[in-house]
Amino acid sequence: MNQEKQYLSVFHYLKSKILKYFEIVKVHYFSSWAYFTNVIGSGFTVVIRIWIFTQLYTISYQASGATIINGQSVAMVVWGLMLVQSFHGATRPNVSRLIEDDVKNGTLAYSISRPYSYILFQLFAFIGRIIPKLFSNLLIGIIAAFILVGPVFFSVKSILLGLILLILGYLLDFLISMIIGLVAFWIEDVSALVWIYQKGQMIFGGAIVPIALFPDYLQNVANYLPFSQLYYGAARLMVNFEMSLFKQFLLIQLAWILIFALLSTYLFKKGIKNVSVNGG
Amino acid sequence: MSQSTVAKYFSLTWEMTKINILSAMEYRFSFWMLVFGMIVNDIGLLFIWVIFFQRFPEINGWQFQDTVLLFSLSTMAFALVMVFGGGAFEISRKIRQGELDYYLSFPKNILWHCSISKTDISAIGDFLFSIIIFFFSGDISLSKIGLFLLMVLPSAAILFSFIVITQSLAFWVGDFEDGAYNLFHALLGFSLYPQSVFHGLLKLLMFTLLPAFFIVTLPVELVKNFSLLNFALLVTVAIGITILAVKIFFAGLKKYESGNLINVKS
Numbered sequence: 001m002n003q004e005k006q007y008l009s010v011f012h013y014l015k016s017k018i019l020k021y022f023e024i025v026k027v028h029y030f031s032s033w034a035y036f037t038n039v040i041g042s043g044f045t046v047v048i049r050i051w052i053f054t055q056l057y058t059i060s061y062q063a064s065g066a067t068i069i070n071g072q073s074v075a076m077v078v079w080g081l082m083l084v085q086s087f088h089g090a091t092r093p094n095v096s097r098l099i100e101d102d103v104k105n106g107t108l109a110y111s112i113s114r115p116y117s118y119i120l121f122q123l124f125a126f127i128g129r130i131i132p133k134l135f136s137n138l139l140i141g142i143i144a145a146f147i148l149v150g151p152v153f154f155s156v157k158s159i160l161l162g163l164i165l166l167i168l169g170y171l172l173d174f175l176i177s178m179i180i181g182l183v184a185f186w187i188e189d190v191s192a193l194v195w196i197y198q199k200g201q202m203i204f205g206g207a208i209v210p211i212a213l214f215p216d217y218l219q220n221v222a223n224y225l226p227f228s229q230l231y232y233g234a235a236r237l238m239v240n241f242e243m244s245l246f247k248q249f250l251l252i253q254l255a256w257i258l259i260f261a262l263l264s265t266y267l268f269k270k271g272i273k274n275v276s277v278n279g280g
Numbered sequence: 281m282s283q284s285t286v287a288k289y290f291s292l293t294w295e296m297t298k299i300n301i302l303s304a305m306e307y308r309f310s311f312w313m314l315v316f317g318m319i320v321n322d323i324g325l326l327f328i329w330v331i332f333f334q335r336f337p338e339i340n341g342w343q344f345q346d347t348v349l350l351f352s353l354s355t356m357a358f359a360l361v362m363v364f365g366g367g368a369f370e371i372s373r374k375i376r377q378g379e380l381d382y383y384l385s386f387p388k389n390i391l392w393h394c395s396i397s398k399t400d401i402s403a404i405g406d407f408l409f410s411i412i413i414f415f416f417s418g419d420i421s422l423s424k425i426g427l428f429l430l431m432v433l434p435s436a437a438i439l440f441s442f443i444v445i446t447q448s449l450a451f452w453v454g455d456f457e458d459g460a461y462n463l464f465h466a467l468l469g470f471s472l473y474p475q476s477v478f479h480g481l482l483k484l485l486m487f488t489l490l491p492a493f494f495i496v497t498l499p500v501e502l503v504k505n506f507s508l509l510n511f512a513l514l515v516t517v518a519i520g521i522t523i524l525a526v527k528i529f530f531a532g533l534k535k536y537e538s539g540n541l542i543n544v545k546s
Contacts, residue, residue: 048466048490051482052473057479069335188310191402192317199324208472209332218331258300 005036005212020116021124028128046085050141053081054148070088070212074150076239077210082145083235084207086137087166090130095122095174098125099181103271112272119178119268126174152239161246162238167254169230175260176226182264185271200225212240226260229253282312292388293396297364300399313402318405325472326351326413341478347474348541349417349503353428354471354496356410357435362403365395365440371529381538391444391529427506431499434518438495441518441525442467448525451532463490473494491521 057074067073072080099122102108111118130140180193202208204227211232222228233249305311305400326348333344351498352545361368371394383390383397414420446463450456470492476484478497486493494517502510 045462045466045469049469050471053477055479055482056339056473056477063339179515187313188307189314192313192320195317195321195402196324199321203324203328203331208328209335213335214331215334274292 001214021120024121024124025128028125029131031128034217043136046082046137046141047144047243048088049085050082050144050148054078058149071240072210072212075152077213078149079145079152080206080210080232080239081208082141083138083238084205084231086133086134086141087169087231087234088201088207089137090125090133091170092133093129094191094194095126095177096180096197098122099178100184100190103181103184119264122178123174127170130170142160145218152237155234155241158238158241160233161241165229165237165246165249165253166231166234168250168257169234172226172253172257172260173230175257175264178264179260179267182267182271184272185267200227201230204228205230206236210235210236223248224252226256229256289389289392289394293364293392296396299360301363301404304399304401314402315405315408318402319409322351322355322406333438339474342474342476344347345416345418346500346504348413349499350471350496351473352410352414352417353432353435353499353503354431355406356428357439357495357499358468359403359407359410360432360436361440361443362400363407364399365443366400366403367397368395368443368447369400370394371444372450372455372460375448375450375532375536376455378538380533380536384538390533391526395440395444416489424503425529427503430511431502431514434514435495435499437518437522438491441521442491442495444525445521445528448529448532451535466490467492467495474498491517494518494521 054074057077061067061069061074099108102111108118111121176197176270180190180197183193184190204211204222204225206222206228211219213226214222229249233253237246237249327349329344333347337343340393374394380390380394383393386393414425443460443464447456447461449460453459467490470486470490475497483493494514496509498514502514
């Protein structure tokens, strides 16, 4: 009986600890849907990009005289790019900017006295914001890719395992963006860091040129960088699954997540020491 | 507008931009961080094409050097707009928040004043990047430099007008900040890619709704192979769209509802 009571109290304790974060997801999910034109606008940008990629890679493949390069057909390239763009396009507004604002205007200082973890609050808010845009981007993107280059083969296994990489990719993106935002504790404007991170994603994240089309020496470098482990890994495996590549990507991803999780916690603790709350 | 009025506007534009830049330079570290950050950002963008052209060295006659020229011209046009008219990017937000009131109380042209009110400091990085990479865009001659400078002006005018038109839509629809942002980035997207690949409906889009053809494709073509007829076309489009942008902005202004927000700008 006593044990049952104990279990029950542990359950209530966990419920009170975790449930609030799901409420945060819910609030941000619904508020994201409220700006429906923004959701559609984000989908419109994805369509234009896929359209451009289709013309770019169709003509480029024709010019090179090849139909398959490093195992990638034009259709695979376009579907892969569509997925990367849809995954990445769902992350606006930029987490670094939101955290930078919180650091500068003092919201972060007040949040430390509240009964939740600031980092977890931001993470769950990020998840809540992503969901509507991710679904609309994918819906619009899949229709566009289907019309422009026709279908490609997806297996259930590739989608499920790709989904694991995608969820971890979002976590990795959140942690890096969080770190950049927290740097605002020490420098006036983090714009330059945001741009460099974004360009890193564009070059080594396979957002314009898939890493599979890189020269070999650069492919090896790109696959080990965190940028390719955000969204490219998931997209690449969903379109063209290879078990060995999945294991490799998963290991690299987990290693980067560990590094950036430790770094973000360290920076947060160090930064918060600089904060002094005056009044309420 | 008399000649002296135009001259006064030019001199005022210069003075106000100078003040914008000098006040940003008060935070020296931040200033240079933004400038160099943007140069690194632009180099990063160009690096994508270094990789791409290793795989596909030539696409319908378009080579890496052409992309360098494309980047040089588009970043210069963008820099001119953002340095001298960065405030145009905030028209939509100012309409929504009723902040245009501030400009209504001044005797100068409201669109001009609103546009000149902000200088995007990072665009100075674009400006420097544009000059540096121009020298890697193939053979350099005085005539090429002259043509480049000549083409940048109409290109910047069209880009600026596009921003004014899209931002001014907020006069009618209320909140259009994200809409204008998305349209601008859809337009900017075209300026990244080899221009020889576009065809069909997408090309039609570049002539009309997202006029990238007149902002980058035609100016780059004119620097490479000048033709008086095409140049006349570019200038006509630039003048036409500028008049249209001004008309749309002032037509919208008639619908503007004050935010009762008269305050002194610091």
